[in-house]
Amino acid sequence: MTPKERYKKLKEHLLEENPVLVEVIDEYAKLDRIAKDVGLLKEDQTYTESISWWPLISILGTFSAGKSSFINEYLGKKVQESGNQAVDDKFTVICYSNSEEITTLPGVALDADPRFPFYNISKEIEKIDPKEKNINRYLQLKAVKSDNIKGKILIDSPGFDADVQRDATLKITSHIIDLSDLVLIFFDARHPEPGAMRDTLDHLVEVAKNHADSDKVLYILNQIDTCAKEDNLEEIIGAWQRALSQKGIVSGKFYAIYNESLARFEDEDLHTRLKKKKDEDLAKILEKMEKVLIDRAYRIVKNVEYRAKEIIEALPKLNTKLSAFKNSLLIMDILLALLLGSGAFYIGFQFPSFAYLLYGAAIVLFLILHFQIKSWLSAKMASRLEEKNLQNAFIKQTRWYKPYLFAGVDTKKIEQKLQSLIASSKNFIQKLNDQYIALRKNSLPQEPQEPNT
Template sequence: MKPKERYKKLKEHLTQENPVLVEVINEYEELDKIAKKLGFLDENKTFTEEISWWPLISVLGTFSSGKSSFINEYLGKKIQTTGNQAVDNKFTVICYSKNSEVITLPGVALDADPRFPFYNISKEIEKIDNTETSINRYLQLKTVNTENIKGKILIDSPGFDADVQRDETLKITRHIIDISDLVLIFFDARHPEPGAMRDTLNHLVEVAKNHKDADKILYILNQIDTCAKEDNLEDIIGAWQRALSQKGIVSGKFYAIYNESAAKIENEEQKERLKKKKDEDLIEILEKIDKVLIDRAYRIVKNIKTKSNEILENLPLLKERLSSFRTILLITDILTIALFSVIVLYIKNLGASSYVVYGLIGFLILAFLFLHFKAKSFIAKFMAKKIENSFLKSSFIFQTKWYKPYLLAPSKATNKKIKNYLHNLIDRSKTFIQKLNDQFITLQHQKEEL
């Protein structure tokens, strides 16, 4: 997708789901222009591709663990089929739409939508299954018209205790956990003993084990109403926690919930106790889901400051390398000109005619131009290999292209107009932060009033 088309589509979606961020697209567009002018960004790229504009919440678990029921209840609509058996073998990506009907689209639809951070996941799928329809085999998209999903993306995973495509599913799951803002892993409380949940532990929990961002992973023990008849909720939770710790899971929050509308608890005292625990945990889970939307919005705005500062920090380094490049190439050109001048004088002193001398000069000029561009390419490649910073390296390569005037190259890195523009972008990002603060404070007040 071309940058201009991406800007347009992002604005269309954000106008519906998060209007405060619409203006931020213009700031990214300006930042892209500066970065492209300096060579820090490829002409067909945009910084808006490097960050997900919608927070991604992954819901993982085994069949019958209640994850699809949780999603339906959260959305307020039954869009996912529930049951004790496998009902779908694909990852279902769920997002907002104005259409009143739930629409299911093939996985390829995800590649064309700027909301989704699935460009890399497409590559991961290609590694697993290198066919034209591979993404449709593992992913599908569902759109739903409900306020709770506005500005967010949910992923419902296929169950992990199915033998079909298990290894492939786990490979994709690892990548989904990496790109997710929040990961909910569901367990069926009806099978607390290690033997019954061995498959889950071996094929699901291992994926999340020792993850670098373990705090974003929540472990949810669902359907606790079905196995707490003896009022032993703490024992059940403890059994699961011990089983998880044996597998190396030592971080991540543990919750216990159930579907109150489907629960059949005869003992009123026990019912009240379970409900209190469920309500407390569910409120915290929902708060964390809401928080990822806020965190993602701030991250998007702060990324303007981050990228602007990254360019500013690299400008002195760019100037240093371009100055060295200019000096080396200038010395090479001077030596070449001096050598060719000696040759012309030598031929002239031998008594050659004017036609011969002028012809020689014309030939040497062409030879100089050929050697100049050859030397320029060689020196640029040699110096670029020694630059470890990929961001700086791309700019250096751009500034040393054959058609770029090398004598003026260092001036690009000292352009005050560009530096001032970057500082202005940083200042404007602070204004957007304040707008986000005002928006989220207003939303918080509205929730409290409700």
Template sequence: MTPKERYRKLKQHLSEENPVLLEVIRQYEQLDKTARQLGLLAEDQSYTEKISWWPLISVLGTFSAGKSTFINDYLGVKVQQSGNQAVDDKFTVICYGPNETPQTLPGLALDADPRFPFYNISEEVEKVEKGEGNRVNLYLQLKTVKSEAIKGEILIDSPGFDADAQRDSILRITDHIIEMSDLVLIFFDARHPEPGAMRDTLEHLVGTTVRHRDADKILYILNQIDTTAKEDNLEDVIGAWQRALSQQGLVSGNFFAIYNEEAMNPIDDPTVAERLKRKRDEDWRRIIERMEGVKVERAYRISKALEDFAKEILSRRLPDLTASMRRWGRRVFVADLLWLGLLAAGCAALFGIGLLPSTPAALGGAFAAAALLALGGHFWFRRLFASLEIRRWREKDPAIAAALAHNTRWFRPISRAWFKGWRRRARERLETVIDQSRAAIRALNDQFVSPSGRGAQEG
């Protein structure tokens, strides 16, 4: 699907769901255009591919942490198998479907459809494990379920997580869905009261997510707390997990403790049962409120992501590209001077020893030959120093490497390295995109808030 077709489909979808985001789409088009002119995006790429345009909730966690049971409860339909052993080793994307019976489709359905967050994920898998990109069905599946709870949303269930045994491809997919999601639920099992033994898993699931630029979208859930009833040590277990999470940098309040009422163990002490139920009901309510609020949050996140993308180019990539271009230009300029000096010295030496006659024809021929050598040397130096700069950025930031290749092509004048016009125009367009992103957020505010107490249209 070309970016143009993607814009058209997104506009069609958003015109019905939230017209405010139509202007955001137009600004994404401007952002893409500016990035392509800078060489940061290929013609078939778009920043709209880097976010999910449908509300996306991801459920991650350790083996047997109750993820599938939680999902079945939320949907009101048994769509995922549950049990004490690992029952599924695939990422499962769950969305609404019209059939009464849930249907399962292969991972290819996700990899080939740009409406889903795993569009072209086979390419990401291939980057980390050669040959695995063609085996995407081993990693992904799509399930459709007729449940009002999932209408207009996408839910992702992950396989049980064990960082010690996890393949690079699974880690890459995990990082991808954390980045794309509007809300991430990370489940832990209260039946394992020694969280220190899961250090590697905690380091990846928590240590990675707490440093995320939108860390508030990540909820950490201690499940099956009914197992603490026998020892009546709920606070001790919660405290042990909170200390383990804080060692990975989690200091926010996004920590919850719940259990499944149908699968719970009998609790003999009614006081303990009441205390656990109170805790469970309060945290369950807060989790479901966040899940039901993703549609509103998603609209804000799409607008904010537009600003973030533009700021990233404006504050980091454009200055880095500028500095690299100037370094390339200086090297070519110095090499040209040295090369011209060497040619001039060579010609003078040849004249000095009489190998070149001083007739006008001979002088003209010598000048033409020297000019050709100088021009050939110039383009050779251009290519050499450009390749060195590109190699320098290829691992660090492939987008800047691509932009360097774009801006140092043979037909572009070397003065581009110092010419401010193209950078000034790019900055102006990026600043306009940022302003429009903030305007979109204000327009969203008008839909949902009214400090004066009057209706949005009245105020």
């Protein structure tokens, strides 16, 4: 996908799902242009690729904990199958589409859509399972029309139980946790005790806990309606929290919920009590799910500033290197000119009738050697630069046709352009603030709709 196609596709999706961000694409296009002129980006690259535009929310947990049912309820549609045996054997990436029908696509479709930050996932899967290069075995994509998923991506995962594909599942899970903005780990209130934390779930908790950004992980005890029969909610929640605390997970990220449309209560008082707890916790979870969208939008805008500053910092480094290049090449050229000039002059003196021919030959030889030395020196000096993008810029600025005596980029002019981009991205933050304040007033938090099963 060329950068232009990417801008276009991103704009199309944003227009439907998160229109607040459409204009930011133009900022990125300007930033790309500046970086490309300097050479810090190649013509087929774009900074829009370096950030994910859709926040990712992944739902992980034990099998039959109610992950898929939760997603269906959230979307207000029966998108995922649910059942009491292990149902899902693949990761399902769920995104928005404006078509009424739910479309299911194989995993490879993820590569062609700029919404997904999964560029490396095929490589990751190949590493995990070199024989099984088929991403479709582990991943599928579903596109659903639901307002709740606009601008976001959900991932439903297979429950952690079956030993088949266990390693692959765990590794993909780690990768998904890395990419996710929010991770919901579901536990089953019917088996909350430590023994039920099978080793795979153990591993999952371990991965999530050790993650640099472990704040993004929420631990959810689901199906707490099943505690109604014995009226032992506090006990169950207590045992579950203790088990997690023993793993080093601090409280404050524990929630207990159930799925209203699947729960059956015999006692109305108990129902009221459990519902109160569930409503409170669910509202918090839904609010966090909404917040990732807003946080992501700010990060996307902030990234313009971050990249602009990165370019501003790179310019003096580039110029220092270019001036060293100029000096070295100038010395070599002078030595070369002296050597060839005096040689031609000396021989021309001996054979005056060939003198002009000799001078001509000396000039041609000088030019050939000059360009060879120039490209050799450029490659040699570039290889000493650590950053790949600086290397590219240096090579671009020292191409054979570029007059090296004027080597160096116009720092002032570029910096001016970048500063104006930074200023407009700051304005944009202000705009985001205004729009989100308006948005929040209208939409948060929302009661999930009844699934139409």
